[in-house]
Amino acid sequence: MTKHNFGAGPCILPKEVLKLASESIINFNEIDLSILEISHRSQDFINVIEKAKKLVIDLLNVPNNYSILFLQGGASLQFFMSALNLLKKDQTAGYINTGSWSKKALLEAKKIGNVEIIASSEEKGFSFIPRNINISDKISYVHFTSNNTIYGTQFHSYPKRSKNCFIVSDMSSDIFSKKINISDFDIIYAGAQKNIGPAGTTLVIINNEVLNINSNLPSMLDYSVHVDKSSMFNTPPVFSIYVSMLTLQWLKKMGGINKIEKINDNKSRILYDAIDESNYLKGYANKADRSKMNVTFTIENDNKKKKFDEMCQHKSIVGIKGHRSVGGYRASLYNALEIDSVNVLVDIIKSL
Amino acid sequence: MTKHNFGAGPCILPKEVLKLASESIINFNEIDLSILEISHRSQDFINVIEKAKKLVIDLLNVPNNYSILFLQGGASLQFFMSALNLLKKDQTAGYINTGSWSKKALLEAKKIGNVEIIASSEEKGFSFIPRNINISDKISYVHFTSNNTIYGTQFHSYPKRSKNCFIVSDMSSDIFSKKINISDFDIIYAGAQKNIGPAGTTLVIINNEVLNINSNLPSMLDYSVHVDKSSMFNTPPVFSIYVSMLTLQWLKKMGGINKIEKINDNKSRILYDAIDESNYLKGYANKADRSKMNVTFTIENDNKKKKFDEMCQHKSIVGIKGHRSVGGYRASLYNALEIDSVNVLVDIIKSL
Numbered sequence: 001m002t003k004h005n006f007g008a009g010p011c012i013l014p015k016e017v018l019k020l021a022s023e024s025i026i027n028f029n030e031i032d033l034s035i036l037e038i039s040h041r042s043q044d045f046i047n048v049i050e051k052a053k054k055l056v057i058d059l060l061n062v063p064n065n066y067s068i069l070f071l072q073g074g075a076s077l078q079f080f081m082s083a084l085n086l087l088k089k090d091q092t093a094g095y096i097n098t099g100s101w102s103k104k105a106l107l108e109a110k111k112i113g114n115v116e117i118i119a120s121s122e123e124k125g126f127s128f129i130p131r132n133i134n135i136s137d138k139i140s141y142v143h144f145t146s147n148n149t150i151y152g153t154q155f156h157s158y159p160k161r162s163k164n165c166f167i168v169s170d171m172s173s174d175i176f177s178k179k180i181n182i183s184d185f186d187i188i189y190a191g192a193q194k195n196i197g198p199a200g201t202t203l204v205i206i207n208n209e210v211l212n213i214n215s216n217l218p219s220m221l222d223y224s225v226h227v228d229k230s231s232m233f234n235t236p237p238v239f240s241i242y243v244s245m246l247t248l249q250w251l252k253k254m255g256g257i258n259k260i261e262k263i264n265d266n267k268s269r270i271l272y273d274a275i276d277e278s279n280y281l282k283g284y285a286n287k288a289d290r291s292k293m294n295v296t297f298t299i300e301n302d303n304k305k306k307k308f309d310e311m312c313q314h315k316s317i318v319g320i321k322g323h324r325s326v327g328g329y330r331a332s333l334y335n336a337l338e339i340d341s342v343n344v345l346v347d348i349i350k351s352l
Numbered sequence: 353m354t355k356h357n358f359g360a361g362p363c364i365l366p367k368e369v370l371k372l373a374s375e376s377i378i379n380f381n382e383i384d385l386s387i388l389e390i391s392h393r394s395q396d397f398i399n400v401i402e403k404a405k406k407l408v409i410d411l412l413n414v415p416n417n418y419s420i421l422f423l424q425g426g427a428s429l430q431f432f433m434s435a436l437n438l439l440k441k442d443q444t445a446g447y448i449n450t451g452s453w454s455k456k457a458l459l460e461a462k463k464i465g466n467v468e469i470i471a472s473s474e475e476k477g478f479s480f481i482p483r484n485i486n487i488s489d490k491i492s493y494v495h496f497t498s499n500n501t502i503y504g505t506q507f508h509s510y511p512k513r514s515k516n517c518f519i520v521s522d523m524s525s526d527i528f529s530k531k532i533n534i535s536d537f538d539i540i541y542a543g544a545q546k547n548i549g550p551a552g553t554t555l556v557i558i559n560n561e562v563l564n565i566n567s568n569l570p571s572m573l574d575y576s577v578h579v580d581k582s583s584m585f586n587t588p589p590v591f592s593i594y595v596s597m598l599t600l601q602w603l604k605k606m607g608g609i610n611k612i613e614k615i616n617d618n619k620s621r622i623l624y625d626a627i628d629e630s631n632y633l634k635g636y637a638n639k640a641d642r643s644k645m646n647v648t649f650t651i652e653n654d655n656k657k658k659k660f661d662e663m664c665q666h667k668s669i670v671g672i673k674g675h676r677s678v679g680g681y682r683a684s685l686y687n688a689l690e691i692d693s694v695n696v697l698v699d700i701i702k703s704l
Contacts, residue, residue, distance in 0.1 A: 039360070041676075198388040
């Protein structure tokens, strides 16, 4: 029985990707070897990682003064690594605090140098995205989390890059879901386990201009080392990169970012409309800042709540429980989630 | 056609492991979800990682004052991370230089503090393992690479731990191949992609006594953070850990370390005997220090070399080319390589 997987990540992947991945574990590329047992230096794997990079470039229209990396350690390692590479001792980084992930990022950056919280939505439980942020001249880069999985908020416009201020964004949970203009950013990083692929690799898109700002770094934490070695400084997470390549290939085949953005707009609109029209569901996030990836809501009526839970279980809906730090519900609508699944959920909402 | 995979890593995995992994990508544990799309916080995955840890403990007889971690970044990140956690500013770490990996490790440690090369085999092309190493009182820990994949040498006895000197070992390429006494080590780390599983996770076995020596570290590089969070500080590399669990389960089922050590002894003996008995193959490593995991040799006669290559190709032997930094041949005999494959290679050697 097919489940409707609304999980927040690691999350649903396209069925055809899973099929190809499963086959390649037995016999990859018809070479009579598993994708798990080939050398990362083999031409077979080099083709995979190069294809994955090319798909990133094609799908996001990445200019050629940017490099594409597939690293390890998730966004959590990038919290530290981005600051380690960018923040000089006498400078100040500006962090926008829109939730748990932003906060974790700024705590790691504080281990490198001066950090200023230039805007925050903490006073209202991270239910909105700060606007009209003043970026003073002393700020050398601004860091923000483009989409907040836990609270269900999302930046719909971004802080502006300037000559003296770089832009760093953790896009783990909304990259590849909508158009972005790469030139507006200097470092974009994203754990794979939402719209890219399975857990185990981290995509970094980096402006070559910000390489080598700090030097003599630990090799594994130095972007320039990974750029020089084309993400092959050491053994990369072969399988996670392979499945990411398959997922990006699926995205391209189904029409790319323009197409998926329309589908995602539609999925989230249908669900938010159902929430707003119901008299027992309450959306968590400020309407203008609602995330199109993670829809957060609560049910205050215990009786309705019980019925809603039963119906979800009956209809094979999984992964809809809210994050342990906020409770309630969270329906994640990542790229691979089909509209049919959203309709099943909407029908439940309307029926109660 | 089954290939005989002598690759140095990522390397051969047991057929039954590949079969289970392939199935779980479609339907894991019969929950109608892929192992790639479940939350790492789900009970299904918690069971996997706990089982993997328990298998490490059982197979290696790990005392309960040690912690087991599954991290990311490979041994290459551990080169830096082990020094970052252990080496205080006023101390000196002692490194045994037995090849490329040792050298990379000590270069990363130098970014933290004082490093002394207390023994080296570099003068003879890393063809032997240094003996009778003097460890002076000022050395706070000794680091060594237990098996050198590139040169085909292996420590058959280890530097001794003392009250004031910890022992750190990179066992990426021979862990789980033979008995070791965990209490003789303080940190053992190993990239998974030889005897543990596929690329993408790194096993760390750490004496709790050496946690918290250095503090206020970047969270992702702090062993104590990962110990506190049971390797779930952030999203772990779910699939790599899952396949590692399957591989360790396979090892346990087939008789554990005692059994595999006998098999490995036998496999390497047969191959080394064939090399020594041939009049055209030349082993690279000093006989007493030969690795049971990576058998390195050269063929100087061009005619024989050509025939040998042809025969290997004809018999579907793959991954036998020497490392790009030394040339020649390298036959890796990891746990999952069956004796039949060794016999095929030995037959070729004898036939020429």
